[in-house]
Amino acid sequence: MTAKIFIDGEAGTTGLQIRERLAERRDLKLLSIPAESRKDTAVRAALLNEADVAILCLPDDAAKESVSLIENDRTKVIDASTAHRVAEGWAYGFPEMSKEQAGVIASAKRVANPGCWPQGPIAMLRPLVEAGLVPADFPVTVSGISGYSGGGRTMIEDYQGKGEDAPEYMPYGLTFKHKHLPELQRYAKLSRVPLFQPVVGNFAQGMVVSVPLQLSHLPKVPKGAELHAAIADYYAGTKGFVEVAPLDTTERTAELDPEIYNNTNRMRLHVFFNDATAQAALVAVYDNLGKGASGAAVQNLDLMLVS
Incomplete structure (x- = not known):
């Protein structure tokens, strides 16, 4: 039918x-x-x-x-x-x-x-909270950059009208009351409101969202491999469009290009870490108009x- x-x-x-x-x-x-x-x-x-x-x-x-x-x-x-x-x-x-x-x-x-912004952080944080590696009350910070299409028709027309004069990098949400915060907190299973600071870039669509973690503040400090394993296990065997990149200690990678998955539903999750400093960064790459x-x-x- x-x-x-x-x-x-x-x-x-x-x-x-x-x-x-x-x-x-x-x-x-x-x-x-x-x-x-x-x-x-x-x-x-x-x-x-x-x-x-x-x-x-x-x-x-x-x-x-x-x-x-x-x-x-x-x-x-x-x-x-x-x-x-x-x-x-x-x-x-x-x-x-x-x-x-x-x-x-x-x-x-x-x-x-x-919303486009919350999906990446939810995808990365929820497995860690459920695994007990990151406490629900941990002070989480979320940042990232998205294409200007996320701002709707008005922002699209503004950026396209300005051409080369459009801002390359424009932070916003600086009152820390972004409309996506309630869903991000609820579905990532956080008991504390995250600090969320988004940025608009001078490109049409695509996004990269990052969650930096100061792991030394935890009573039991997880290793980077433990974080990666918890996220990878969470999505193992599931149907859908979320995938986890292999564990990597690279200094930089072209896979963090915000436009790499444009016009697809793919969301790829990365875990970067330094066990010596007890620091990590969770990074999600996806299309703000596709999966987002x-x-x-x-x-x-x-x-x-x-x-």
Whole structure:
């Protein structure tokens, strides 16, 4: 049976990429709203209720409104906004987060698509917290750089309009109240709010996220090989797109290019360490519009269509 899919907000960056990924699918029928009717609540409501799965690519308040317009118990929802990522009754759409999560998503009626920034740190920290190598109350710092497409249409137009005059390296989130913090803390199983300091780079898409660890502050200091083994064991045999790079003591590597996995769903995790100084850095590389947004939404859609 052909499933009906409605992308509410298909004209935005995430919506456009989702539509491109689904355009050639013969098992799906894409419902589309005329441009002149995008603000017509009645038209949107009709499409939301007709769809088997509605994918919301909207600001938070608009996403909440769309959910409220669904009057049946049949339409499933994937919300790409931040509105429901820690909300009761919503499954978190990171299938590789645990061995059970893909099944949770498959059976869910409401799925909150993860943010791009939290997925890498969650993927690296959660295995270490569960293994007892990093305490839940450890003071975690997260930093990294992402392409400007993560800022949506306004930032894309700003960067492209400025050309060579666009900032090469622009830190933000300097009030330390970033909207991704609640999901990062909850799903990494941290009891303390992480210090998160992101950066936008002058490239369109792709990202590298880093979690530096001062291991000497721990009562029992783990070796770098122990950190790597815990993360590798966590993902061993799992289906999905998260992979762990081999343990390496290299000084530098081209594999940390933020654009290396663009237009894919791949997420590759690295562990770098110095046992003599009891220091380590966990690094994740992935596409902020692939595994970080549109690709993740399609992955979740496929899981939900199976059930």
